């Protein structure tokens with residue numbers, strides 16, 4: 001396989017469970033060494049995708065190619081793919097060392113080579129000193145590090161990670177995120193990572209796929225997904241946003257239902273349904289001449305203080321709710337509930353998003 005060839009290609013993949021279609025014509029391509037996350041609400045099909053890549057489920061239609069080879073009908077053991085599960089799945093009666101060595105033992109790797117590779121793997125996750133312990137003598141984070149070492153030791157083409165950190169508490173989870181990211185860079189293996197946590201996906205991933213009800217809504221870098229969401233669902237699912245319903249009336253001009261018009265980068269598009277504007281992009285005064293959009297006379301409803309930032313809830317013309325976020329630097333601009341203010345935002349910070357048919361309104 002050459003380096004420009006995708007490690008994973010999913011081509012028109014469909015998965016039906018009886019009459020229920022869990023995955024709808026999915027097309028995805030993941031490159032060598034990418035940290036690729038799949039996110040979406042519960043039941044959107046994340047685990048089903050992972051199971052099909054691993055070979056625990058077969059697609060009803062379409063094709064899955066791994067390192068250029070059609071793997072659609074291959075059983076799991078014929079695919080060079082490993083999985084790390086949320087519940088670690090370590091062998092309880094084996095030591096850390098035996099757990100990590102297990103995949104090499106199955107492959108009958110010579111003893112001396114095996115010993116070296118096991119120690120290297122344990123070093124990679126800083127677990128060498130725990131080599132003789134059994135899993136029940138380890139913390140959750142330590143168990144997950146052993147599971148990672150075991151999954152990586154046979155150098156898979158793809159490592160699948162199914163919510164691997166969700167059983168860990170907040171601080172441990174943050175530590176493990178750093179370890180994971182560092183490890184992935186070091187080994188250069190393609191990670192396909194499932195998470196409910198959008199913050200985790202944004203900070204870890206090279207690219208993210210956002211799913212809803214078996215349908216892929218968008219694939220892009222974290223910045224693309226955050227700053228240029230394509231659908232109402234993606235805009236609302238990743239971080240907070242303001243969604244102003246309306247339509248495009250000409251190239252680069254969006255008219256909201258309340259009559260206000262705003263300049264946008266997007267060309268005219270009959271499918272445009274809302275303008276998405278992130279709360280932190282709003283200013284009380286233009287910072288420079290790129291702040292081409294003005295909302296006049298927004299009514300301040302309430303302020304909520306969160307320490308490093310304050311959220312302000314306002315009402316626009318036509319009773320449209322509108323949220324903005326000010327940081328410490330803007331504190332002197334604190335504004336009083338019950339007053340009217342003008343707001344400004346840049347053309348490039350107004351993303352035009354589409355409705356998404358039947359899946360959109362829930």
Ligand SMILES: Nc1ncnc2c1ncn2[C@@H]1O[C@H](COP(=O)(O)OP(=O)(O)OP(=O)(O)O)[C@@H](O)[C@H]1O
Pocket residue numbers: 017020022040041042043044045046047048049
């Ligand atoms: N074996 C099965 N038989 C029938 N329906 C299934 C089966 N496995 C999954 N489903 C359904 O397919 C859909 C996708 O399930 P999947 O487990 O892939 O979702 P998910 O995005 O991983 O959800 P979660 O985040 O809750 O784990 C769900 O509606 C689920 O009920």
